[in-house]
Every structure is written in structure tokens, then in C-alpha cells.
Amino acid sequence: MALPPSSSSSRNCRFVPPHLPDECWESIFKHLTNPHDLESLSLVSRRFHSFINRIHTHLTVSEGLLPHLPALLRRFPNLTSIELTRYINADIDAILSQIASFDLPSLHSLDISHQRTFPSDGLRQFSQKFPTLKSLYCSHTHPDLVLIDECFPNLEEIDVSLTYLFPDTEALASGLKKLRKLDLSGTYMLGDSSIFTFCQNCVSLEALVVHQTDSISKIGIGNAIRQRPQLRSLDVRWGNVTLEFIAALALCAIAEGGLPLRELSLGDSSGYQYSGISCLLRKCNLQYLDLQRTEFLNDECVIELSLLLGNLNVVKLSGNEKLTDLSLLAIMRNCPFITEIRMERTSLGKHKLEEDCLVVNSHLKFLYLAQNKWLDDGSVTMLASVCPNLGMIDLTESWRVSKGAIDVLQMCRKIQHMNLAHLGWDLFQFLVNFEVPTLFVLNLSWTRISDEELSLISKSCYKLKELNLDCCQKITANGVKQVVKNCKQLRMISLYSCEKYLVTLLLGWYSKGHL
Structure with a gap:
């Protein structure tokens, strides 16, 4: 029989963690969305550094990074998208040529928006290396549509919003057979015939974005949509949509036996009525609906419309x-599959509901309820009780809410993000000693939180990564020290206009002879 190891040999043994395959580590790291976390992990070991380099897919190139661009392109070989930030004081053509000299087989998206000049020469060289580019964003530029058509025939998404486009777009539309999404918002010198040509010739078009484009009429949009009946996403925002436009959509839906529209945005629009939008929704299976600031919308309309939206995921009703x-x-x-509701600046809280009227919704994760002057603790607490998987709530400027916000922390055990800016002065009297290990982002700006209350918050929410304390006039350097001590994962703390903090910090430096 084998003898048990001696106590001395036991003390010398060390536990060696099992070796995980590279694929497992990469899968773990891909679930970390915060770039600060990834950068910290890359410093742990060469192996982690290598994994994170491989899963990094997006690169934003600012002017300060230009000297390091070759090193960054070598470090991240699996980039899928590159963005050149606005107003880089350098030769954009040369930058694109430099990028084209590297082997980036996964690159499929390029953003050159807000550049002073359109980099025609650079794009020609870029296209020779990356002819299969799928997405091109050139908003706020003067794009050469003929060149885009010649260089990137495989584009699936293009953004030419707020640009000067010439009326003759037939060449571009004819060449982009694979185009799926088109953003023409705010374009100049573009008329009904142009939008009609796009919808007629871009046979794969599924998403169309047109905001505030005065040169295109609503009837023109309606006629164009009839040419492309497989549209799944439509984002149209004008001061006046007109009945003709809604009628064109509805007729298209009826003619096709059901328009495959999945996203519809009519925020800030007017000129249509409930009958028009309900007729359209009866023929669609929407997952995203934006009816913000809609003149006719009331409770009765929403109740009836909700019966037509069984598969809805996101709804925006703010400003009603x-x-x-x-x-x-x-x-x-x-709407049992709803995940996000935006109802800022409404009359939530004005019509009190009985608790037995509410239903548990396990899919709801994002609630935006800012600037609701009638919303109170009772309403917020009831919502928390029926939203077990709530991950984010915004209660900014909801003056009557105090204890309800604390109830959310206690009852919603998956809460990650809370915005409590401008909340009532008595909010913190309801603080108790309990843990909220899931909360990562907290906004307490413009509140009267004290150092003692901040210390208690930091002990309860010890995994905070971002904390906003702007204009919190009672906070001092002592309170901030407690936050830093308790929240070991903190990556960002904002202290704009915290006068007491600055005074105590300067006095501390002075007493130590640093001033």
C-alpha cells in the first residue's frame, strides 16, 4: 500500500491549472467587451497577449496613432474594420496606401467619414488589396460614386449621408448588385429619380435610411419602395411624412401579401394618422419600431398596436x-420578446397600476425612463419586481424617484448599468449594506451624495468600472480615495466641477509640500 505523502512534500506541491486549448481562451476573451479589460489581460502573459491580438477586430486611427500605425497593423492581423477619425491632419491617400501594404485577410469595413478631401488615389490602391470590401462609410465627404462603383463592386453597405451627390446615380446603382443597406440622409442634389434608380437597380437592397432629405419627396420614396418590396428596415424622418407615403407602404404590403419589413423608424415625423400606421403594421412582422414624438399617439393607440407586435424586440416611444x-x-x-423600451419624457407614473395587473417579462433588459416627472418610487419598484433580468435602467431627472432606485439595485440581480443623474436629494437615506456585484456603470452626477454615502456605495458596488460624479458638490478627495480603495476594477471616474474634491486635493498636496 502506498504511503501518504509527508507533510513536507505536501507543502512543496503546487497546483498546476489545467492547460486549456487556444480556442477556449479565445472564446473566453471574446465575451469581454470592455477594451480596458482586454488591454489589462494582454499584459498578464505573452500567451494572453497573442490571444487578444488575434481577437481584436476594430481599429480607430487617430492622428496621434499615425506614427504607430504599421506596428498596430502587424499586431492585429485579424482586423475586420478600420476607421479614420475626422479631420486627420495628414495625407489620407498615403494612409490608405500604407494600410494596403499589409496582409489583413479579414478586413471588410472602412470608415473615411468627415475627411476634408475624398481620397480617390488611396482608395484605388486600397481596392487592389481589398476588392471584396463590404462596408464603406463616407459621410460628410464629397464621394466619387463612379470610383466607388469601379473599385468596390461587392459593397453590401454604403453611407453617403450629408454629402453632395450628383443626380446621375444610375451607374452606381447598376454596379452595386450586392448592396443591402443604403444611407442617403441629408444628401444634396438628389431627387426622386435617383432614389427610384437605387431601389430599382440594387436588387439586394434590404435597408434604407433617409433623414431630412428635402430634395426627395415622400411620394418619391413611396414609389421607390414599391420597386424593392423585400425591404426589411426603413428609417425615414421628416417633419411631415404625409398620408401618401404611408399609403404607398401599405399598398406595397397588400400587393406583396406581407411586406418583410423588420425595422421601421418614423420618429419626429408627422402628417400620418393611426389608421395608416395600423394598416401597415397588420402586414408586417416588426422587431424594431420608432414612433418617438408622434402627435396622435396615446395609450389607446399603443394598446391596440401592441397586439400587432408579437415579435417586437425594441420600441422607442419617447417624447409622447x-x-x-x-x-x-x-x-x-x-410583446413577450421585448428587450428594450424607451419612454423618456412621457407621463409614466400618472396612471397608477395595481400590482396584480403587471406581468413578469424575463426578456426585458433595457429601460430608458428619463425625465418622467410623474414617475415615483412605487412605479419603479413594481417594474423592478417584474423585470428579473433587467440589465440597464435610466432614471435621469425623474424627480420623484429615490427609494425606487435602491429597490432596483436590490431586486434586479443582473443590473449592470444605472443612470441616476439629477435624482432627488433624499435618494441616499435608503442605502443599506448589501452587495451588487453585477453593477459596472453608475452615473450619480448632479446628486447630493456625500463622502460617507459614496463609501457605502463603493462597498456595495465593488465591481464598478465606470463612475460619474460630475457636479457632486459634497464629494471630497477622501470620498474618492474610498472609491478607489474599494472598487479595484475601476477604469474611469468623472469628477467635473466637483469643487470640494479639488479643494481638498490641493490642500493635501500643499500639506505634503507638492505645491
Whole structure:
């Protein structure tokens, strides 16, 4: 029989963690979305450094990074997208030529928006190395459409918003057979015939974005959409949509037996009525709906529309002052797959609901309820009780809310992001000693939180990564020290206009002879 190891040999043994395959480590790191976390992990070991280099897919090139661009392109061989930040004081053609000299087989997206000149020569060289580019963003530039058509025939997405486009777009539209998404917002010298040509010739077009394009009429948009009945996403924002436009959409839907539209944005638009939008929604299976600041919208409309939106994931209803708790209840009850609700600047809280009227919605993760003057603790607490998987809530400037915000922390055990800016003065009297290990982002700006209360918050929310304390006039350097001591993962703390903090910090430096 083997003898047990001696105590001395046991003390000398060390546990060696099992060796995980590279694929497992890469899969773990891909779930980390915060770039600060990835950069920290890359310093742990050469192996981790190598993994993170391989999974890094996006590079934003600012003027300060230009001297290091070759090193960065060598470090990240699997980049899928590159963005050149606005107003780089350098030769953009030369930068694109430099990028084209590297082997980046996965690169499929390029953003050259906000550049003073359109880099025609650089794009020609770039296209020789990356002819299969799928996405090109050139907003706020003067794009050469003929060159784009010649260089990148495989484009699936193009953004030419807020640019000067010539009326003759037929050549571009004819060449981009694979185009799936087109953003023409705010374009100049572009008329109904141009948008019609795009929809007629771009046979794969599925998403169209047109904001504030005065040279294109609503009837023109409606006629164009009839040429492309497989549209899945439509984002149209004008001061006046007109009945003709809604009618064109509805007729298209009826003619096709069901328009495959999945996303519809009509925020800030007017001129249409409930009958038009309900007729359209009866023929669609929407997952995303934006009806912000819609003149006719009230609780009765939302209740009826919610019955047509069984597969809805995101709804935006902000700026509709006629909407109350009845609208929110209808969405949570009739849209079981809803994940995000935006109801800022409404009348939430004005129509009190009984607790037994609410239904549990396990899919809801994002609630934007800022600037609701009627919203109070009771309403927020009831919402927290039926949203077990809530990950983010925004209660900015909801003056009547105090204890309700603390109830969210206690009841929603998956909460990661809270915005409590401008909340009531008595918010922190309800603080108790409990842990919230999931909270990563917290905004307490413009509140009257003290050092003692901040210390308690930092002990409870000890995994905070971002903390905003702007204009918190009672905070001093002592309170900030407690946060830094308790929140070991903190990556960002904002202290703009915290006068007491600055005074105590300067006095501390002075007492130590640093001033």
C-alpha cells in the first residue's frame, strides 16, 4: 500500500491549472467587451497577449496613432474594420496606401467619414488589396460614386449621408448588385429619380435610411419602395411624412401579401394618422419600431398596436406626453420578446397600476425612463419586481424617484448599468449594506451624495468600472480615495466641477509640500 505523502512534500506541491486549448481562451476573451479589460489581460502573459491580438477586430486611427500605425497593423492581423477619425491632419491617400501594404485577410469595413478631401488615389490602391470590401462609410465627404462603383463592386453597405451627390446615380446603382443597406440622409442634389434608380437597380437592397432629405419627396420614396418590396428596415424622418407615403407602404404590403419589413423608424415625423400606421403594421412582422414624438399617439393607440407586435424586440416611444403606465403595461404584456423600451419624457407614473395587473417579462433588459416627472418610487419598484433580468435602467431627472432606485439595485440581480443623474436629494437615506456585484456603470452626477454615502456605495458596488460624479458638490478627495480603495476594477471616474474634491486635493498636496 502506498504511503501518504509527508507533510513536507505536501507543502512543496503546487497546483498546476489545467492547460486549456487556444480556442477556449479565445472564446473566453471574446465575451469581454470592455477594451480596458482586454488591454489589462494582454499584459498578464505573452500567451494572453497573442490571444487578444488575434481577437481584436476594430481599429480607430487617430492622428496621434499615425506614427504607430504599421506596428498596430502587424499586431492585429485579424482586423475586420478600420476607421479614420475626422479631420486627420495628414495625407489620407498615403494612409490608405500604407494600410494596403499589409496582409489583413479579414478586413471588410472602412470608415473615411468627415475627411476634408475624398481620397480617390488611396482608395484605388486600397481596392487592389481589398476588392471584396463590404462596408464603406463616407459621410460628410464629397464621394466619387463612379470610383466607388469601379473599385468596390461587392459593397453590401454604403453611407453617403450629408454629402453632395450628383443626380446621375444610375451607374452606381447598376454596379452595386450586392448592396443591402443604403444611407442617403441629408444628401444634396438628389431627387426622386435617383432614389427610384437605387431601389430599382440594387436588387439586394434590404435597408434604407433617409433623414431630412428635402430634395426627395415622400411620394418619391413611396414609389421607390414599391420597386424593392423585400425591404426589411426603413428609417425615414421628416417633419411631415404625409398620408401618401404611408399609403404607398401599405399598398406595397397588400400587393406583396406581407411586406418583410423588420425595422421601421418614423420618429419626429408627422402628417400620418393611426389608421395608416395600423394598416401597415397588420402586414408586417416588426422587431424594431420608432414612433418617438408622434402627435396622435396615446395609450389607446399603443394598446391596440401592441397586439400587432408579437415579435417586437425594441420600441422607442419617447417624447409622447400622452402615454402613461397603460402603454408600458400593454407592451410588456403583448410583446413577450421585448428587450428594450424607451419612454423618456412621457407621463409614466400618472396612471397608477395595481400590482396584480403587471406581468413578469424575463426578456426585458433595457429601460430608458428619463425625465418622467410623474414617475415615483412605487412605479419603479413594481417594474423592478417584474423585470428579473433587467440589465440597464435610466432614471435621469425623474424627480420623484429615490427609494425606487435602491429597490432596483436590490431586486434586479443582473443590473449592470444605472443612470441616476439629477435624482432627488433624499435618494441616499435608503442605502443599506448589501452587495451588487453585477453593477459596472453608475452615473450619480448632479446628486447630493456625500463622502460617507459614496463609501457605502463603493462597498456595495465593488465591481464598478465606470463612475460619474460630475457636479457632486459634497464629494471630497477622501470620498474618492474610498472609491478607489474599494472598487479595484475601476477604469474611469468623472469628477467635473466637483469643487470640494479639488479643494481638498490641493490642500493635501500643499500639506505634503507638492505645491
